[in-house]
Amino acid sequence: MKACPARNPNLAWREIDGEIMIISPEDSQVHELNETASWIWKHFDGTQSPDAIAARLAAAFDVEMETARQHIVELIEVLDKKRLIAVAAEEKN
Amino acid sequence: MWRGEQRALPSVRGLRTGGSELSAAELRPGLDRPLQISIGRVPLRLFIPEGGLLRRARRRYGDFSSTGGVGLPIRLYRKGDAAATGAFSYNLEGASLVLRSKGAEFRGVRHEYALDSLLRILLTVVLLPRRGFLLHAATVVRDGRAYVFAGRSGAGKSTVASLSPSGSVLTDEISLLRWTAGGWRAYGTPFWGEFRAAGQNAHYPLAGIYSLVQASEERLEFLSAKAALRCLLPCVLFFAPERRAHESLLHTLVDFAADVPSHRLHFRRNAAFWKGIAA
Numbered sequence: 001m002k003a004c005p006a007r008n009p010n011l012a013w014r015e016i017d018g019e020i021m022i023i024s025p026e027d028s029q030v031h032e033l034n035e036t037a038s039w040i041w042k043h044f045d046g047t048q049s050p051d052a053i054a055a056r057l058a059a060a061f062d063v064e065m066e067t068a069r070q071h072i073v074e075l076i077e078v079l080d081k082k083r084l085i086a087v088a089a090e091e092k093n
Numbered sequence: 094m095w096r097g098e099q100r101a102l103p104s105v106r107g108l109r110t111g112g113s114e115l116s117a118a119e120l121r122p123g124l125d126r127p128l129q130i131s132i133g134r135v136p137l138r139l140f141i142p143e144g145g146l147l148r149r150a151r152r153r154y155g156d157f158s159s160t161g162g163v164g165l166p167i168r169l170y171r172k173g174d175a176a177a178t179g180a181f182s183y184n185l186e187g188a189s190l191v192l193r194s195k196g197a198e199f200r201g202v203r204h205e206y207a208l209d210s211l212l213r214i215l216l217t218v219v220l221l222p223r224r225g226f227l228l229h230a231a232t233v234v235r236d237g238r239a240y241v242f243a244g245r246s247g248a249g250k251s252t253v254a255s256l257s258p259s260g261s262v263l264t265d266e267i268s269l270l271r272w273t274a275g276g277w278r279a280y281g282t283p284f285w286g287e288f289r290a291a292g293q294n295a296h297y298p299l300a301g302i303y304s305l306v307q308a309s310e311e312r313l314e315f316l317s318a319k320a321a322l323r324c325l326l327p328c329v330l331f332f333a334p335e336r337r338a339h340e341s342l343l344h345t346l347v348d349f350a351a352d353v354p355s356h357r358l359h360f361r362r363n364a365a366f367w368k369g370i371a372a
Contacts, residue, residue: 012339014347017319021347023326025339030326 003087005076006046011084013041022084031084036061040075044085050076129164130157132212133269133280134296135219136164143171149205154283156294165219166196169208181218183211183332190214213267213284214332221341224348225271227330230302232263232279239279239297240370241268242358243328244305249362251286253305256364263293267330270299270349277353301354303370304328308359313369321355322346 007013013022020038022031033041039060043053050072057068079085127138128150136159141147146169151158179193188201190211199211217227230243231250242253254265263279266286270279273296281293304316304324316324325346333339360366 010336012336012343014340014343016322016347016350017317019319021319021322021343023339023343025334025336032323 004046004049005044005080005085005087007041007044008084008086024084031082036071037075040072041079044079127166128154129159129161130154131159131164131294132157132216132282133220133225133271134273135216135223136161137212138164138166140166140168142169146202146205146208150208153205153209157283167212167215168196168198169202170198170200171202172200181333183214185210185214192218209284213330216269217330217332218338220269220271221333221338221345223271224345225269226342226345226349227282228268228270228325229266229328229330230268231265232268232281233257234261234263234295234297235300235367237297238300239263240300241270241279241302242305243268243302243325245327248305249307249360250305252362253360253366256362256366263295263297272345272348277349299353301356301370303356303358306357306359307362309361310359311361311365311369312359314357314359316355316357318347318350318355320357321350321353324355324357325350 008024010026011022011024013020015021015038018035018038020033020041022033023029024031036057040053040057043056050069054065054068054072057063057072058065061068076085076087080087127140128147130137130139139150141150179191179198181190181192183190185207188199188203188207188211191198191200192215197215199208202208202211213227220226228241228243229245229250230241231254232239232241233253234240242250244250251265254262263281264285267282267284268279269282270277272278277299278296279299280296283294302321302325303313304321329342329346331338331342333342358366358369
């Protein structure tokens with residue numbers, strides 16, 4: 001996977017007790033992420049591919065690359081469906 | 094990984110409708126001499142052109158009157174046909190609020206309840222940069238400190254107020270909380286609910302916040318900052334649609350949740366809950 005996920009810039013979010021809480025002004029919904037999802041969320045800056053984030057996650061949490069990748073793919077799917085992120089155009093390299 | 098937890102922030106809640114209509118031909122005494130009030134240390138000058146509404150407003154906000162000639166001007170117009178352009182605007186059942194750089198305009202206000210509702214909405218915006226917010230909560234003062242009992246409609250706010258000693262209730266419906274003078278303080282508001290004797294114009298340092306849960310026994314459960322924020326969010330009055338406003342609110346609430354001791358209060362709708370709090 002090369003497309004770079006980016007947080008929806010219209011959201012308000014804040015970390016509390018190591019976990020991310022997100023408010024969507026559009027529909028006033030509050031969303032919460034657990035610790036792992038919060039770590040990944042902070043890397044959804046539109047410049048890093050899922051594979052690059054997976055490599056960092058695997059190193060940071062001492063998990064297999066494939067497990068890390070699965071976590072990220074799953075989270076992208078959920079957050080994209082909820083319009084909390086957008087998946088940017090694929091990287092050229 | 095995803096918890097699937099979603100909660101809606103309330104939009105317009107606890108706002109009254111109805112009330113007595115104004116007569117069409119009233120004097121315009123409020124144009125020259127505005128009604129000056131201060132709520133939560135936010136000075137406001139209300140220019141009310143219609144005598145009937147002005148009289149009711151004086152009665153309703155009398156305990157919150159102030160002097161000094163300063164404050165955010167709020168001009169009322171009976172007609173509601175102005176273009177809604179400004180830093181913030183909101184429409185509510187035929188009435189509207191527009192906040193501009195030089196003050197606010199309320200249009201289409203036909204009775205005191207609409208005025209009350211627009212004032213609440215305006216305050217949520219004006220308080221935001223002042224590290225303040227309005228919360229659906231009753232506040233009771235004990236030994237010089239404010240105990241804030243938060244909950245949505247039916248949670249027991251008025252019950253808590255009615256079970257508290259006379260004169261100790263700061264508000265039974267809408268609490269104004271803000272950071273001032275190096276700490277979080279609770280301010281009385283004129284926005285009352287069922288307990289109509291409430292609405293003291295006073296402020297006290299916060300002892301703690303208690304999220305109300307009706308239960309078969311009294312129990313006090315300490316909440317982490319995150320759990321406290323989770324309880325607070327549905328009780329916050331907030332109307333601004335912009336991301337920056339939400340960011341500002343979230344910033345204030347996270348600080349508040351980290352600073353103020355927070356609890357979930359399971360109670361049986363009797364005065365025994367004070368024993369658990371005092372212990």
